[in-house]
Amino acid sequence: MSNERARAMVEKVSAIDWRAAEESFEHGTSSARLMREYLRRAAVWVQELQKAQPVPFFDVTQPDRWPFFDLAAYVEPMAQPDSELAAQLEAFLAEHSSSPLTGRICQAALNWASLSPKSLAGFGDLPDPFEPLLLVFERNGAFWIENGFIDFVASRVRLGSWEDHVAAEPLLSLDRATLDAMDQA
Template identity: 65%
Template sequence: MVAIDWRAAGYDFEHGASRARLMREYLRRAALWVAELRKDGPRPFFGAGDPDHWPFFDIAARVDPRVRAEEAIAARLDAFLSEHASGFLVGTVCRAALHWASLSDESLARYPHLPDPFEPLVLLLERGGGFSIENGFIDFVAHRVRLTRWEDHVTAPPIAFLTRDALDALDALDAE
């Protein structure tokens, strides 16, 4: 998370297209995880059906509730976020990604067919800091992504490449 340039407000315009596409990819991946984890039983799934919790929630807690990030690392993240991050929502995302990174291969062995849900979000943040939710949209100033139910994202096409060059090319197309 320290690679995030929180001061880069201009990236809302420069990297807006790629950041919006990365958010769509996160929504798709998170929806795949919700669909898979709902198969485990009737236990409520982090309020994923609740608009107050979808789409940003702690997937790692459902995969293996025994696994949490080390307390010292979580405290360092919280201190860093309180000084640099743009709001509660970004902090929620960063904490969930930290817990995800703490999962072992053993914890994830039951789900070898599912992608890392947080990879697109971390890339999104590295390409220009935060975002907000307003009026049913995830807002990146010059670009927006409609916030819909998780079920709406399960069949979305995946992003082809998450490389810096591919994301820069997407932004270049948008600038034309």
């Protein structure tokens, strides 16, 4: 099952028109809202993981940990994606994506998709943290981080700490029509 999820994730990333993603800003509003949803979901996961840690290890002073980090390594430290899939993703991104951050995010999403259902069983119904980020990429949501904000040209999202995002209002629908309506408003 996890190998199927991982394969589907690599296929999803490979289907993205990365050139358009780096040149288009038409979905800035929905991309910013999707980013807020990613931050909220990641924060909810961090909150759950913090419960099991004697010393806090997620904060903004450790950029490898917040907000774009390998969450799977904290859920199941020994989990690794299929080496063929990892190589396929790496080769694709090396050719098509110009941002090291994008590569790091996609690798973390692959690691997440590679987790076994057993390793996720203890977390109840927590949402997939990477789904909103992959939608940002699919919808041509180019962004950069500057001065404490994630910037989408027409919209910005305050980075902050995970604690700043844990109680944010969830985005109830990630469907295309809902996201398109945000961009039309």
